[in-house]
Amino acid sequence: MLAIKRAKPEDIKRVTEIARESFPDPWSEESFARELTADGAFYVAENDGSLDGYIIIRSMGEEYEILDVAVAQSARRDGIGEAMLATAVSFAFESWGKKVWLEVRESNEAALGLYKKYKFKEVGRRKGYYSNPTEDAILMERQL
Numbered sequence: 001m002l003a004i005k006r007a008k009p010e011d012i013k014r015v016t017e018i019a020r021e022s023f024p025d026p027w028s029e030e031s032f033a034r035e036l037t038a039d040g041a042f043y044v045a046e047n048d049g050s051l052d053g054y055i056i057i058r059s060m061g062e063e064y065e066i067l068d069v070a071v072a073q074s075a076r077r078d079g080i081g082e083a084m085l086a087t088a089v090s091f092a093f094e095s096w097g098k099k100v101w102l103e104v105r106e107s108n109e110a111a112l113g114l115y116k117k118y119k120f121k122e123v124g125r126r127k128g129y130y131s132n133p134t135e136d137a138i139l140m141e142r143q144l
């Protein structure tokens with residue numbers, strides 16, 4: 001059974017592992033640990049007791065930004081990303097947020113597919129925003 005829960009300090013090691021298999025420039029353990037107490041919410045997905053994904057949403061007044069989201073490679077395409085995104089967007093909505101936005105690499109078809117399915121709209125582009133490899137960022141947002 002899938003459960004989306006608030007991250008705890010003991011989850012950080014596994015979260016860092018998932019980030020390492022998901023990104024060329026993953027966050028460090030210390031960066032994840034800082035998010036445990038930042039404004040916003042940090043959730044993990046537990047699938048039959050196994051920690052298989054995480055999402056971090058940051059609050060900036062009425063705006064919320066999805067800072068990071070990843071699912072373990074072995075657990076992808078099974079609805080976990082969508083369940084975590086739904087939880088993060090609900091958190092923003094229940095906190096009186098007006099919109100949620102995020103940036104995504106233009107070649108990241110999986111993430112673009114997930115966000116479009118979850119009613120995020122493309123609203124802009126940042127030229128050459130990412131390095132390693134250099135790539136544009138697509139800016140997306142969902143009004144709440």
Ligand SMILES: CC(C)(COP(=O)(O)OP(=O)(O)OC[C@H]1O[C@@H](n2cnc3c(N)ncnc32)[C@H](O)[C@@H]1OP(=O)(O)O)[C@@H](O)C(=O)NCCC(=O)NCCS
Pocket residue numbers: 022023069070071072075076077078079080081082083103104105108109110111113114115117
């Ligand atoms: C993006 C990511 C989080 C999606 O998580 P997931 O649990 O595999 O996604 P879900 O199973 O919930 O998929 C939800 C929808 O997203 C889209 N999607 C997911 N994977 C996709 C893929 N490989 N190709 C195209 N669309 C995809 C589909 O619309 C899917 O709905 P469907 O299965 O009904 O077609 C995951 O691929 C991942 O961790 N990628 C590496 C890290 C990353 O890129 N994070 C985003 C940074 S902006």
